[in-house]
Amino acid sequence: MTSEAPLYKNHALLLSQSFFIKDNKDELLLHAHKYDFDITFFSEVSDFAHAVEASGNNSLFVIDLDALHNMQADMQSSRKTLMLGELLARLPGGHSYVYLQSVRQGGRFLLQQRLVDSDCLAYAEKPIANDVLVDKLFNLFVQKKRGDLVRLMYLGDAAQLDGAALLEQRVEVLSHDDAHTLHLRVKDLQPDIVLIADAEYERTEAIVRVLKKNIEADPVREIVLLQHRVDVELTRRALASGFDGTIPLVSPELLTAQLVNRANKIRVSKDLIGKDRATGLLNKVGLQKKAQELIRRAAREGVPLSFGVVDIDKFKTINDTWGHYFGDIVIKRLSLTLASQVGEADLLSRFGGEEFVVVFWDCPLEEGRRRLDAMREAFGAIPFEVRPGEVRRFSFSGGVAAYPEYKTENELFLRADAMLYEAKQGGRNQIRIAPNR
Template sequence: MKGYWAVILIMIVIQISFFWAGVKPACALADSRDCGRLYLLSNGAVAAAIGSAELWLRVRSRYHKQVVTGCGFVLSCLLYFIVEPFADGAQMAWIVPIVVPLVYFDRRLLLITGGMTSVSYAGVYLLLERPVFDKPLLEFLLVEAMIALFIFIANGVIIRAYEASMELEQLTKSEQSLLVERAISDRLLKIDALTELYNHKTFHEYLDSLLEQCEKNGLKLQLGLLDIDNFKQINDTYGHWIGDIVLKEVAARLRETIGLNDFAARYGGEEFAVIFTDKTLEESREMVEKLREAVERMEHPYAGDKPITVSIGLCEYERGDAKEMLFRKTDDALYEAKRTGKNKVVLCTGAYASLSSK
């Protein structure tokens, strides 16, 4: 709508310039004192049409395209009658309503508006241009051809824009599919398929990054190694598929127990690894003890309802220790838990005192 206001403002400026320069209208009514009033009325009608359309767009939420196009059609008619008495080529004003559907990329609106424009100009020629201005038939045909050509070009632009939009949509969908496939691929590379915990490789990558933070920024970190007690006996007695079920259930309890900033992985076979961050050693000990108790309380009707337990070794990283030293201490604590009766949590402090046992 701002474009319409700009057009009417320009036309008013041009008319005032013509009057100041003494340019007389070529119309038969040019000598009439009512000529000025006629143009004032025409400009007022244009302003009223634009104002009405502006009001509709602000108040109503429907038919915006139709209102803007209709306003353009009325504007083109009135501009034609304003310009025609002063200069040739006023027929170009009939192009205005055809431009609006092109802005909206609406083919149906373009064809309807184009047809109305062509018919309206034919009526103007037969009722005004031919009898009053004595315009030749060839000029009428040229203007109609120009309108038809503009409609044809605008229609081609809309079709091409639609095709480009479809191509862009297909490209976007393809890119989204690639992103999804890449995300799935990354997940498959990082996640253990059976337990849905992180795998051995991802665990070490994450641990290396955290150990750097420990050395640089003093991040607190504890490593826990968890091993299912007598797992080989479970496999030999009930079969490997029962063993897989046990692994899944222990992994589920592990996910439920750890915090958002912690990291759990299937380290290999029946062994799991957990990295605790931003916690004290006592807080981490309480979490692994909670995990041990949760596993012990699980029921296993598929395994003769015999209890399944875990042994856990827990160690806090100390600055200066390499990753290998951290694993060695934690593995020693796990071995101590296994050696001293299983189903317990052992810290790698001093003589590996058991903090919890059944």
């Protein structure tokens, strides 16, 4: 495939023994490409170090420690084993590394200590199956990203939270002062963390049960008690009533650090639950939650939304003619084409298979049609090399419906999907819009 934009957004550099690379390269690449990252293999420390220094932000650096036995400390040395300290000294600073080690190496605590004290992002024991290794690396890519904004709703005195410091770490504080209406506020704004001061809990002990028993409660959301004083009995009652944890208020700095740590874990969980692993876009679960939030926001602010559904034309023929692996490449390239033309407030999802959904914020119907049509033209202009010297271009069809003409996420999807069907029936490679009621 020929394109100026890189096919894979993320990149892993792997330093390993030559026989390991030879035996595992093809399978590792196959799994990695499904998870939307590429792998470059190295057998020499100097080449690996230069590549690390030249790499971008979307990279992981992986070192197989068994490779030490096949590397020389320098070209003049007759010694064939490179010592760990020599390897660590030759690695570029300012980067974190993933180390693969044998079970024997994993049993040496001092070795683990040496690694974690030397810019270690993570370590893993071998043997490890190629698909498991790739899955773990994908999780690390997720963790490295700064991620979406995490919303924290606080019931208590907001002056106790350092809102500016939290916002700098992508945690937005939403204050509330009435325990009896907290459940309504949570339902409306869908925060990721609910922090409740101990005094508020003691006044209204049913508050957590009311939040937890709602059938629409987000299973990822954490409800945490902020304790101004140590009280074992209060902590016991709080945990029994449904709190996910407690945080003692020792100092504002420690409170901020603990909340940021919780936010980071929630962010990773949301990414793993709500993101499509092949493209990194929202999946069906993630889209549903985000679209519902966007519709509620549009209702509050009185702005229109355009909801588009697109589907690659004759995708079964693509798979049957050039194989499913090539079909995956077409899907990934479409995801990058769509992603390059959505705004920060828009939503983009791989809804399933070759079907994608895009939601344009503050966008009336006709403008939504124009924007989706521009995406269609951009995708149609991409040359795909299906065989050496043979280039093909592909297309997609789409349908668009608008809020507030249609009020719910499900209604918008069904109407846009009906328009997509009309576009397919009308000859494909076109966009149809839902007429006014």
